[in-house]
Amino acid sequence: MNEGWQHILTIARKDARLAGRTRDTLLATLFYAALVLLVLGLALGPDDARLRPAAAGAVWASLALSSAIASGRAFAQEQEAGALEQLTLYPGPHGALYLGKWLGTWLQLLVLAAVIVPLGLLLFGAAGGGQALPWPALLLTAVLGVTGLSASSTFYAAITVNLRAREALLPALAFPLLVPVVLATVKSTSLLLDGGWSGEVAGWLSFLTAFDIGTLIVCTLLFPFAVE
Numbered sequence: 001m002n003e004g005w006q007h008i009l010t011i012a013r014k015d016a017r018l019a020g021r022t023r024d025t026l027l028a029t030l031f032y033a034a035l036v037l038l039v040l041g042l043a044l045g046p047d048d049a050r051l052r053p054a055a056a057g058a059v060w061a062s063l064a065l066s067s068a069i070a071s072g073r074a075f076a077q078e079q080e081a082g083a084l085e086q087l088t089l090y091p092g093p094h095g096a097l098y099l100g101k102w103l104g105t106w107l108q109l110l111v112l113a114a115v116i117v118p119l120g121l122l123l124f125g126a127a128g129g130g131q132a133l134p135w136p137a138l139l140l141t142a143v144l145g146v147t148g149l150s151a152s153s154t155f156y157a158a159i160t161v162n163l164r165a166r167e168a169l170l171p172a173l174a175f176p177l178l179v180p181v182v183l184a185t186v187k188s189t190s191l192l193l194d195g196g197w198s199g200e201v202a203g204w205l206s207f208l209t210a211f212d213i214g215t216l217i218v219c220t221l222l223f224p225f226a227v228e
Helices: 002-022 024-044 048-080 084-088 094-123 135-160 166-195 199-226
Strands: none
Touching (some): 002 094, 094 199, 135 199
């Protein structure tokens, strides 16, 4: 068990150091997410009556689309360097390789969410103006949502890494599985913005927690077959 955790943390630290040193993936996802927010804001604005109700959908649409970029680079870096096969031969279970790659992607998306969520809410008029928002509950929603997005997209990134059209196939394969994540995060975020914490919010977050745990378990078990 300790060797498995060490394997996971080693891969995650390696990806985190690489992302922090080059910053290409993080900057690309940040630019893409901000561009999606800007386009949606221009399409709906400047009418505040249309902007504010769309805030939650715009934020999570940008994060869901950006997750494909971040997770796509999780395995593409080794594949482009010709080191993907050596990585799969690293001592330890293949499930630990998936969890290490997922953890690295999760950290990048968490940094992205820390910028995009406040920026999106401010741009769409859902934050500011002296209005107090339930930030702890929004933070919990962001963490659970990023977990689900990264878990699904990282798994499909491993399936498509050796395909010529992986940039086009990854979103097409991953997005159907991301629909429950997007639905739950948009609903809980909208409810939090409109009325704060409630039993309905707790229900959506419970569903999201169960989905995240189930997805991580299933993807970890299926990952050895995905990389073969």
